[in-house]
Amino acid sequence: xxxxxxxxxxxxxxxxxxxxxxxxxxxxxxxxxxxxxxxxxxxxxxxxxxxxxxxxxxxxxxxxxxxxxxxxxxxxxxxxxxxxxxxxxxxxxxxxxxxxxxxxxxxxxxxxxxxxxxxxxxxxxxxxxxxxxxxxxxxxxxxxxxxxxxxxxxxxxxxxxxxxxxxxxxxxxxxxxxxxxxxxxxxxxxxxxxxxxxxxxxxxxxxxxxxxxxxxxxxxxxxxxxxxxxxxxxxxxxxxxxxxxxxxxxxxxxxxxxxxxxxxxxxxxxxxxxxxxxxxxxxxxxxxxxxxxxxxxxxxxxxxxxxxxxxxxxxxxxxxxxxxxxxxxxxxxxxxxxxxxxxxxxxxxxxxxxxxxxxxxxxxxxxxxxxxxxxxxxxxxxxxxxxxxxxxxxxxxxxxxxxxxxxxxxxxxxxxxxxxxxxxxxxxxxxxxx
Amino acid sequence: xxxxxxxxxxxxxxxxxxxxxxxxxxxxxxxxxxxxxxxxxxxxxxxxxxxxxxxxxxxxxxxxxxxxxxxxxxxxxxxxxxxxxxxxxxxxxxxxxxxxxxxxxxxxxxxxxxxxxxxxxxxxxxxxxxxxxxxxxxxxxxxxxxxxxxxxxxxxxxxxxxxxxxxxxxxxxxxxxxxxxxxxxxxxxxxxxxxxxxxxxxxxxxxxxxxxxxxxxxxxxxxxxxxxxxxxxxxxxxxxxxxxxxxxxxxxxxxxxxxxxxxxxxxxxxxxxxxxxxxxxxxxxxxxxxxxxxxxxxxxxxxxxxxxxxxxxxxxxxxxxxxxxxxxxxxxxxxxxxxxxxxxxxxxxxxxxxxxxxxxxxxxxxxxxxxxxxxxxxxxxxxxxxxxxxxxxxxxxxxxxxxxxxxxxxxxxxxxxxxxxxxxxxxxxxxxxx
Numbered sequence: 125x126x127x128x129x130x131x132x133x134x135x136x137x138x139x140x141x142x143x144x145x146x147x148x149x150x151x152x153x154x155x156x157x158x159x160x161x162x163x164x165x166x167x168x169x170x171x172x173x174x175x176x177x178x179x180x181x182x183x184x185x186x187x188x189x190x191x192x193x194x195x196x197x198x199x200x201x202x203x204x205x206x207x208x209x210x211x212x213x214x215x216x217x218x219x220x221x222x223x224x225x226x227x228x229x230x231x232x233x234x235x236x237x238x239x240x241x242x243x244x245x246x247x248x249x250x251x252x253x254x255x256x257x258x259x260x261x262x263x264x265x266x267x268x269x270x271x272x273x274x275x276x277x278x279x280x281x282x283x284x285x286x287x288x289x290x291x292x293x294x295x296x297x298x299x300x301x302x303x304x305x306x307x308x309x310x311x312x313x314x315x316x317x318x319x320x321x322x323x324x325x326x327x328x329x330x331x332x333x334x335x336x337x338x339x340x341x342x343x344x345x346x347x348x349x350x351x352x353x354x355x356x357x358x359x360x361x362x363x364x365x366x367x368x369x370x371x372x373x374x375x376x377x378x379x380x381x382x383x384x385x386x387x388x389x390x391x392x393x394x395x396x397x398x399x400x401x402x403x404x405x406x407x408x409x410x411x412x413x414x415x416x417x418x419x420x421x422x423x424x425x426x427x428x429x430x431x432x433x434x435x436x437x438x439x440x441x442x443x444x445x446x447x448x449x450x451x452x453x454x455x456x457x458x459x460x461x462x463x464x465x466x467x468x469x470x471x472x473x474x475x476x477x478x479x480x481x482x483x484x485x486x487x488x489x490x491x492x493x494x495x496x497x498x499x500x501x502x503x504x505x506x507x508x509x510x511x512x513x514x515x516x517x518x519x520x521x522x523x524x525x526x527x528x529x530x531x532x533x534x535x536x537x538x539x540x541x542x543x544x545x546x547x548x549x550x551x552x553x554x555x556x557x558x
Numbered sequence: 559x560x561x562x563x564x565x566x567x568x569x570x571x572x573x574x575x576x577x578x579x580x581x582x583x584x585x586x587x588x589x590x591x592x593x594x595x596x597x598x599x600x601x602x603x604x605x606x607x608x609x610x611x612x613x614x615x616x617x618x619x620x621x622x623x624x625x626x627x628x629x630x631x632x633x634x635x636x637x638x639x640x641x642x643x644x645x646x647x648x649x650x651x652x653x654x655x656x657x658x659x660x661x662x663x664x665x666x667x668x669x670x671x672x673x674x675x676x677x678x679x680x681x682x683x684x685x686x687x688x689x690x691x692x693x694x695x696x697x698x699x700x701x702x703x704x705x706x707x708x709x710x711x712x713x714x715x716x717x718x719x720x721x722x723x724x725x726x727x728x729x730x731x732x733x734x735x736x737x738x739x740x741x742x743x744x745x746x747x748x749x750x751x752x753x754x755x756x757x758x759x760x761x762x763x764x765x766x767x768x769x770x771x772x773x774x775x776x777x778x779x780x781x782x783x784x785x786x787x788x789x790x791x792x793x794x795x796x797x798x799x800x801x802x803x804x805x806x807x808x809x810x811x812x813x814x815x816x817x818x819x820x821x822x823x824x825x826x827x828x829x830x831x832x833x834x835x836x837x838x839x840x841x842x843x844x845x846x847x848x849x850x851x852x853x854x855x856x857x858x859x860x861x862x863x864x865x866x867x868x869x870x871x872x873x874x875x876x877x878x879x880x881x882x883x884x885x886x887x888x889x890x891x892x893x894x895x896x897x898x899x900x901x902x903x904x905x906x907x908x909x910x911x912x913x914x915x916x917x918x919x920x921x922x923x924x925x926x927x928x929x930x931x932x933x934x935x936x937x938x939x940x941x942x943x944x945x946x947x948x949x950x951x952x953x954x955x956x957x958x959x960x961x962x963x964x965x966x967x968x969x970x971x972x973x974x975x976x977x978x979x980x981x982x983x984x985x986x987x988x989x990x991x992x
Binding site: 229 | 616617670
């Protein structure tokens with residue numbers, strides 16, 4: 125197929141008419157497909173149903189240290205859950221606090237605490253005139269929503285294939301003590317699926333921020349969420365690296381089992397230095413008597429240990445892999461050679477990041493929606509929902525059944541083609557058809 | 559028995575020596591008893607073990623509206639859980655948001671949100687020079703800990719047998735727009751066990767606070783926690799009463815199943831007006847994608863409906879009632895006629911509130927501890943841990959086995975007697991024996 129850029133106005137116009145006819149055919153199908161959120165599919169949820177049986181009315185709900193998990197207490201989480209999640213994200217159990225069902229909630233609470241009480245004795249952020257966060261883009265909309273909600277100014281930093289632009293990160297945090305944090309999804313990043321290189325992690329651990337209350341918000345959402353059997357991205361563990369670099373308190377690491385057991389009914393955690401943990405627990409003991417230990421125990425009894433969890437993740441991969449492969453195959457079949465798009469082909473995580481020609485993303489998403497395929501809103505991967513080039517679209521292949529995905533990806537490609545033609549026609553001075 | 563006040567110095571001194579000998583005997587027993595916290599006992603926890611069986615690996619975890627409880631979503635909680643907890647605290651299901659496992663956490667988050675974002679458009683409290691809360695005393699230490707943590711000034715208001723001193727409450731909230739809230743445990747109050755009268759509730763609903771962001775923090779922790787079969791305290795429902803009074807947005811009502819199913823593994827809720835709910839959800843949708851719906855469903859399937867829950871609460875009562883009766887009986891047997899103490903005999907809840915002679919509470923708690931019986935620290939029932947008369951002690955009879963409670967209550971009474979004698983000896987100018 126010839127690149128669209130080389131087509132004449134007439135060729136583009138003719139092609140557009142053909143594609144429009146195909147689009148109308150899709151519209152007539154009354155599709156209702158959703159590729160908007162990183163939502164596990166039913167078959168994935170079924171994988172964890174055994175969790176409903178591990179605790180029964182005749183079970184002993186006592187944990188190893190003798191704690192009755194049914195009663196109040198144990199602010200930081202039961203030891204065996206800290207061990208399991210510690211192994212999952214490669215940190216010592218002593219550096220973990222287990223929370224409730226949502227790592228997003230832990231991140232929110234971490235920012236909320238910094239707003240009202242500062243970090244390790246620093247001025248509460250709500251007392252400062254200016255608080256800023258660095259936001260590698262494209263990134264995770266719910267991160268940006270938290271910082272926006274608290275009135276924190278967000279600064280875009282390009283996210284490259286090997287991680288954020290570290291020259292820029294280093295320069296900005298060294299210069300400006302109003303910069304208090306950076307959002308990172310280091311492994312199988314949301315939405316690119318790329319992972320940070322060793323060099324990027326090492327440079328993160330060696331940041332010299334002007335603000336002593338600067339923290340890296342390391343959202344390790346996809347630590348064990350590989351798609352392929354023997355081809356995993358592996359990262360340098362950031363807590364240990366920060367310690368080696370003499371920066372032990374620089375990072376908060378977040379994780380959960382939301383996409384391992386059940387979204388909404390998993391367990392979440394923060395991992396950080398003992399200084400940070402002490403700081404956090406001063407607040408946490410005011411906020412709660414403790415999180416849901418029965419659910420912690422349920423997770424431990426179900427997975428057994430990290431080997432059990434890894435075996436379980438292979439079952440997830442077996443369901444997810446064909447979904448990613450389907451989308452990627454269709455994109456290749458439909459778009460190769462047209463020079464109108466690029467996309468990532470990650471080895472893990474939940475997303476494919478798709479870049480259209482500039483100024484096309486909103487139109488593509490809108491057109492998909494009109495034919496019954498819902499995507500993450502264009503712009504959502506940028507702070508304030510503003511993609512300066514209007515080109516990034518996050519594709520979430522996990523939820524729809526395989527057959528639907530094929531259809532959705534075809535329709536999506538079709539909408540990409542139409543939008544790309546409109547882009548070139550506009551470039552050539554042709555007024556866009558309504 | 560003669561009132562201690564009528565004993566001579568010699569009589570007091572002799573009696574003290576006898577009591578001291580008895581105390582030494584208790585010390586030699588190496589007791590390890592705890593009456594410090596409102597912690598359900600093992601038999602109570604066992605009552606809910608059936609909850610472990612209601613969901614199994616072959617269960618359908620779909621709720622009535624078709625939502626798969628295993629996946630993301632449903633910010634406000636599933637409809638059937640809102641119905642169950644709505645019935646439990648006598649509010650419409652539409653006025654409830656279901657949270658995670660802890661109503662304390664909901665209260666904390668409510669204050670935290672007001673600090674950073676105000677209430678329904680008001681100035682965030684963190685931007686104000688002065689924020690105050692009214693604290694009926696004696697009250698719940700964890701309430702006071704939250705307000706103290708956020709630097710909110712706490713003002714003591716006497717809690718009478720029928721509720722807070724409403725003349726004082728009405729006057730203070732009308733005068734001072736820095737007063738933003740009041741902590742209330744309206745039913746089987748912590749620690750007195752008393753409930754607010756109809757008149758008090760009506761006056762609460764008709765408050766005319768100077769601050770339009772003033773809210774009543776109505777901690778309905780013991781709504782169905784009756785001790786006796788047919789002798790319940792019943793309250794006017796505050797949300798409806800506020801509506802009738804033209805003050806629909808005045809109150810946040812909190813509740814949980816912590817002392818119904820499992821402490822730490824129950825479900826919590828806030829009930830409030832639709833205006834307040836809208837205000838809350840603006841924040842909640844940033845903080846989380848949703849709370850644990852599987853656990854919500856587990857509760858609904860286990861209790862069935864409010865009748866099931868009320869039947870369940872009768873089983874709790876059957877366990878708790880003898881414990882309260884034991885403590886009350888021993889206190890009567892040991893202290894009646896001495897004129898050195900008064901205590902409440904509640905019809906529900908988790909606590910007995912005990913008042914010693916002034917200046918004795920710390921000494922009593924300390925002496926109990928030295929003999930192996932742990933009580934809530936004296937002062938804990940007051941803001942900043944400061945009981946101006948050093949006389950209030952919260953007794954929590956729920957956790958220890960019945961036989962232990964009898965011993966603990968005897969020892970406690972003994973410590974009360976010794977401290978009371980010391981009080982009178984000091985009054986008479988006799989230097990206290992070491």
